[in-house]
Amino acid sequence: MPRLAISPEFPVELGALPQPVRRDVVLSARRFLQNVAGAPHPERVRGARDPRVATLRLAERHRGVVVKQRDVYWLLTVLPDAEAWAYAQRYRFGVNTALGVVEMWDAVALDRVRPAMRRAAEASSTRLFADICDSDLAELGIDGRFLPLVRQITDELTLEALEPLLPPTQYEPLAALARGESMAGAWRELENCRAVPADPEPINPEDFGAALLRSPDRAVFADYPRELNRVLEAPGWCVFLHPPQHRLAHWESYQQPTLVTGGAGTGKTLVALHRAAHLARRGAGQILLVTFSQGLSADLAAKLDVLIEDEVVRKRIEVGNVDRLAHRIVAEAEGRPPSLVGGAELTALWEETDTGHSPAFLLREWEQVVLAQNLQTLDEYLDAPRPGRSVELSGAERTAIWRAIEHVTEQLRERGRRTLLQLAAEASTLLGQTTGDLLEETEPTREPYRHIVVDEAQDLHPAQWRLLRAAVPHTRDDLFIVGDPHQRIFDTRVALASVGIDAIQQRLQVSYRLPQEILSWGVRLRGGGPADGLVNGVQELYGFRARRHGPRPMVRAYDSPQDELTGLASQVRQWIQDGVPPEEIAVAARTAELVRDARAVLRELGVRVTTLHGMKGLEFRRVAVIGVADGIVPDPASLTPVGEDPAARAHDLQRERGLLYVACTRAVEFLYVSHSGRASPFLPT
Ligand SMILES: Nc1ncnc2c1ncn2[C@@H]1O[C@H](COP(=O)(O)OP(=O)(O)OP(=O)(O)O)[C@@H](O)[C@H]1O
Numbered sequence: 001m002p003r004l005a006i007s008p009e010f011p012v013e014l015g016a017l018p019q020p021v022r023r024d025v026v027l028s029a030r031r032f033l034q035n036v037a038g039a040p041h042p043e044r045v046r047g048a049r050d051p052r053v054a055t056l057r058l059a060e061r062h063r064g065v066v067v068k069q070r071d072v073y074w075l076l077t078v079l080p081d082a083e084a085w086a087y088a089q090r091y092r093f094g095v096n097t098a099l100g101v102v103e104m105w106d107a108v109a110l111d112r113v114r115p116a117m118r119r120a121a122e123a124s125s126t127r128l129f130a131d132i133c134d135s136d137l138a139e140l141g142i143d144g145r146f147l148p149l150v151r152q153i154t155d156e157l158t159l160e161a162l163e164p165l166l167p168p169t170q171y172e173p174l175a176a177l178a179r180g181e182s183m184a185g186a187w188r189e190l191e192n193c194r195a196v197p198a199d200p201e202p203i204n205p206e207d208f209g210a211a212l213l214r215s216p217d218r219a220v221f222a223d224y225p226r227e228l229n230r231v232l233e234a235p236g237w238c239v240f241l242h243p244p245q246h247r248l249a250h251w252e253s254y255q256q257p258t259l260v261t262g263g264a265g266t267g268k269t270l271v272a273l274h275r276a277a278h279l280a281r282r283g284a285g286q287i288l289l290v291t292f293s294q295g296l297s298a299d300l301a302a303k304l305d306v307l308i309e310d311e312v313v314r315k316r317i318e319v320g321n322v323d324r325l326a327h328r329i330v331a332e333a334e335g336r337p338p339s340l341v342g343g344a345e346l347t348a349l350w351e352e353t354d355t356g357h358s359p360a361f362l363l364r365e366w367e368q369v370v371l372a373q374n375l376q377t378l379d380e381y382l383d384a385p386r387p388g389r390s391v392e393l394s395g396a397e398r399t400a401i402w403r404a405i406e407h408v409t410e411q412l413r414e415r416g417r418r419t420l421l422q423l424a425a426e427a428s429t430l431l432g433q434t435t436g437d438l439l440e441e442t443e444p445t446r447e448p449y450r451h452i453v454v455d456e457a458q459d460l461h462p463a464q465w466r467l468l469r470a471a472v473p474h475t476r477d478d479l480f481i482v483g484d485p486h487q488r489i490f491d492t493r494v495a496l497a498s499v500g501i502d503a504i505q506q507r508l509q510v511s512y513r514l515p516q517e518i519l520s521w522g523v524r525l526r527g528g529g530p531a532d533g534l535v536n537g538v539q540e541l542y543g544f545r546a547r548r549h550g551p552r553p554m555v556r557a558y559d560s561p562q563d564e565l566t567g568l569a570s571q572v573r574q575w576i577q578d579g580v581p582p583e584e585i586a587v588a589a590r591t592a593e594l595v596r597d598a599r600a601v602l603r604e605l606g607v608r609v610t611t612l613h614g615m616k617g618l619e620f621r622r623v624a625v626i627g628v629a630d631g632i633v634p635d636p637a638s639l640t641p642v643g644e645d646p647a648a649r650a651h652d653l654q655r656e657r658g659l660l661y662v663a664c665t666r667a668v669e670f671l672y673v674s675h676s677g678r679a680s681p682f683l684p685t
Helices: 009-015 019-034 081-090 107-122 134-139 147-152 156-165 168-178 183-191 208-213 225-233 243-250 268-282 294-307 311-315 322-334 343-351 359-371 378-383 395-415 420-434 462-470 516-526 561-577 592-601 646-664
Strands: 003-006 053-059 062-069 072-080 091-095 102-106 220-222 258-262 287-291 317-321 451-454 479-483 504-508 510-515 531-533 535-539 545-548 554-558 585-589 608-611 620-625 667-676
Touching (some): 003 019, 009 019, 009 225, 019 072, 053 072, 062 081, 062 208, 072 208, 081 091, 102 107, 102 156, 102 208, 107 147, 107 156, 134 147, 243 504, 268 311, 268 479, 287 322, 343 359, 343 395, 359 395, 359 420, 378 395, 420 462, 516 646, 561 620, 561 667, 585 592, 646 667
Parallel strands (some): 003 072, 258 479, 258 504, 287 317, 451 479, 554 667, 585 608, 585 620
Antiparallel strands (some): 003 220, 053 062, 091 102
């Protein structure tokens, strides 16, 4: 029986074919897999660069291209006959000697550039890799047949021009060496191309089937028609993860909590979904997948429904947000749902106190110092550090603030009201009282979940982290966390270690959502500088890159708000005329008024119009961010007054920047930004 492996391009090409051809292709592929009468047979291709390449006639005038070795067939693509033959002649295939993964070479194009490279090399005495010996290059898996060409490369630009013709396992280590990195740096880049852990067995470059098994990003084996249907019909992200994503999501078992950070669109949410699915298939116990808001959790739940076909496995994962978890735990303990305090009522309570500080200052002090560190007594507060707060407080002032907090919490208790953060703190205390920890069991099992997976982790408050920590036992695969400190849109900067989560950090660096042009512009907007939180120290955006190119963001300045709205409406109409479905277009603004105005001019167009906050975690083909003007972004009402606390103000500004950055990095294809009057100081010049 043939063993059939499918490449990620095959379902994409299949989807582009007309329906009757598609049906025939699927039928033929199924016959081929089952080796039944009428199954297509491999036909040799005259002039192929690789003798293992063959074609399969899958439908009238359409062929699949396969690489065949013994009983293994790697089905690469399906194309009209002439294109299929040209494709089959063009590429050659190999096995990387360092990683043992498959490699695909554009042999025809490489042959074409050879004469020009030779001439350039003859005209120059510099060689980019003059200092690297052949054995070092061989150790990095550089192909022996490619080596003479490598030796002719004179500069980085020539290497960059070769990138589309080379397998990433060849290009990435060479690019690292060209940047002046050491062999270790080149190895790091190569390791990023590894999707499964290294094999203890030596690599056999002749064994193509084994190489395909090491390359789940390039090939998925379909042993039965059901699996074949799944690969052909499910969205690509369900089946094919990029190597670092695959490695992180499918790692057999993590001894410690794991934190995956990465820039916008690097696939963190996908990794979280696949990790949850991986844990659920293992079936060790209930899994909680938490994210920031109810809207995002509905989105995650819908994606999990697509990712996991088996209902029993799917049921092992609960999707929710931390607030709901806290609410449920407290409601169960108290026998009725807790009642929450509204913002205005809370402000009025702070106003009843007499400390000389504003309600906003006091709320921040309570949330970011007292609740963040779970301070229970005045003495603890008097001794506590106040990170992120630059106004010094004397002992007398701290005592007055403590009394104010006591007044407010007492009033809330009397009224039977609580804030969400209080609920989180109470829920973790309740869990702490009922879990096995107190009974000194070595493997406590009474926490509500066996695994917790956290998405959008950058915005969780320490009280919420304590709740999550208490909701899962301290054992292997307890917490798997993904987040991006640069996308923080709330005031929570917590190092996980400070809330008892000793996480190992991993990074994703390639954005698959953004074209390089939006990414670079976004990084300039964000300030490019470091962001703190999640891990000790600061995180840089260094190394964050994209794989695609596209148009640069369009920034439009208008004379008046009315002109700006008219410009927006004509831009969105143009996109719809270009054929972009309205549900793939989003418009965002900082204030509710601007959102309302934009909705009014875009009425009946069916595009999403929301606040910058509402864009978190989403993505759209086209995005318009309007009102990016001085006096609107940053929102003056959300900034700590200049004289009150400079450090808090600096944090506020960074948060506002992050918010704009989040909205702008939702665009897959095109970003339009507009303002009337003076531009926001955050916009890159
Ligand atoms: N393996 C993959 N297969 C297909 N598409 C992918 C893959 N990885 C990433 N993408 C693309 O990149 C997008 C971003 O993925 P995802 O939402 O998981 O990123 P993220 O890091 O969570 O983003 P953000 O932090 O900006 O919300 C996906 O919607 C998809 O378009």
